[in-house]
Amino acid sequence: MKRMTIRSLFLAVAGFAITGLSHAGTLDDVRARGHLQCGINTGLAGFAFTDDQGNWRGFDVALCKGVAAAVFGDASKVKYTNLTGKTRFEALKAGEIDVLSRNTTWTYSRDVDLKLTFLGVSFYDGQGFMVPASLGVSSATELSGASVCIQTGTTTELNLADYFRRNDMNYEPVPIESNEEARQNYLSGRCDVYTTDRSGLAATRAALDNPDDHVVLPETISKEPLGPLVRHGDDEWGDVVRWVLNVLIIAEEKGITSDNVAEIAGQMSKDAEINRMLGSEGEYGAMLGLSPDWAVNVISSVGNYGQIFERYLGVKTDIGLERGVNALWTDGGLLYAPPYR
């Protein structure tokens, strides 16, 4: 993957000229180009994967589609760029992509030092460990001396070092470039443990031949708030992406789904917030530089937050995640969008 780092470096250097000089605004650029450029994972079950027809689908991909629906009224106007943990930020900074929606943890230094703008949390995650059931390990505190497979260039790498140091345990880190390579090394027994975000572990475990032979240990060793991000310096564009995410959450709160959004938008609701959001009251779309019915387009193409979650990650999928902390605040979760007012 050295090739990709260097490529992205060149892109960065080349991109300095572009990003440095063009201040026309990302929204205008995207409109002029005719499609959105969205950075996603190279492949992670549930978050970014290809279906039978070779189309990208998943939880992270749905946000890209939502943004495209908001801008163009057409969720298919997205060009996906698959990025590894190492190449993602340079690709964003170099202007290769407009928005990064790739299970990326919101951290201080990424926000401040890398000059990226996180637009909210789309998924509250935490780092966990997966081990073969045959090892008979029931807690992460028993892992002293183990070999641990880890994706390099991620926050998990740092959490792992911190966790083992804090607990006076030693381990052998086995650095791996992608989720697929990690799976290979884990299955061949090169490492005893695979560590990444719990959602990623669930997705990886679901894709194994015998998921029951592997257990995810109970410890969660870090906070991993995942969310979409854009470059610093273009707040208008940041607002667009932020409010696409917020609209998805508010829609679930208000019970608006992809099935009933057209019907609800067609008539005046008693709930004024719904009217404002769906464009039948006020000039809210224009404030964002979008059409009045932009939120209708978003919800009708990708559904609300709950629908997206159930479709790609929920208990009925292979990944089988509970909503847990990712439930609405009204259901005891952490999802809480500011009012649409």
Add this chain to the structure above:
Amino acid sequence: MLGNLWREKKPRQLIIQIVAIVAALSLLGFFGRNALNNLELIGRDVNYAFLFTPSNYDINQHLIEYDSRSTHLRATIVGVINTALVAFFGILLATVIGFTAGVARLSSNFLVNRISYGFVEFSRNVPVLLWILLCHGVIVHNLPHPRQALSAYDLFFLTNRGVYSPKPVFEPAFWGVVAALAVAIGGACCFYRFAKQRQERTGQQVPVYWTNVSAIIALPLLAFWLLGFPVEFEFPAFKRFNFEGGLVLSPEFLALTLALGVYTGAFIAEIVRSGILAVSHGQTEAAYALGIKPNFTMRLIILPQALRIIVPPLISQYLNLTKNSSLAIAVGYMDIVATIGGISLNQTGRALECMSIVLAIYLSISLSISAFMNWYNKRISLVER
């Protein structure tokens, strides 16, 4: 006046060269300024201060003291040592394989000749990245888990997490053995010089080779015995997950060294073959006609002439091997590209700074190898009298 300068050959050449240099420098300056300007425009400074902050990540193979509280600078040094290690053993292996296969390729024995031919053609025509992945795959997927390790006398263990062997732990008295070795080598050098002078003066020969070899082996052994065997061994033992203690060669290191050694070895084989073939057969016949023994003919007549042809392309192969070691990232071996150019770059986001450091390090490693080999080349090159 100016016209005169232009008409004369020497001043004209000088003017053209000066203009060319100025043009090249200003182009370079323009690019540099442009990069710095644009970096400033997007609010990115060039700053190396992060090198002195804790790295926060662990590295599995470190020959010097290192943990996640060490600085990025120390992580870089660990990476440099790991690169140097794989380059050193890779070059050693490639040279051995190359010289063996190259000589075998010249063998009149049909089988030896063809096997070597097949090896060379197969090895050098498969991309080196595939070699690395192949070696790593074979080790990781085919060797047993540590639990079912293949063991030799319960001292050496072969597993898919590496090769484990007892690790010597030297006591302070071991320095005596080292000193004995130094004395032996120093003595051998003096004896060699003395013997040579004597031969030039009187024409008499003394058995220099065997005297020196036995002195270099015997003296340290004697010291070792006299000091009461000042070395202990730490044996690898299986704990809950892994072997602990002892000396371990990780699968990543093995795969990389093996792949680079085999791949580069095939190129060296052809260089060696061409070098030997380039020495005309008349040289051998002339030596025999003078009554020089066959092994002296090889050592004193053929090899010195062949080396002159072999060494310059050999330098290129050594440099290639060193630079190809940056493919280590494919199997997760923690070399320079993986440490400062990989994880540090990622965690700090300082791409320009990190890549410039990687660049500088590769450049200095390559230039040092090049300088050494050029010196060696000069030493063995034809001295015209």
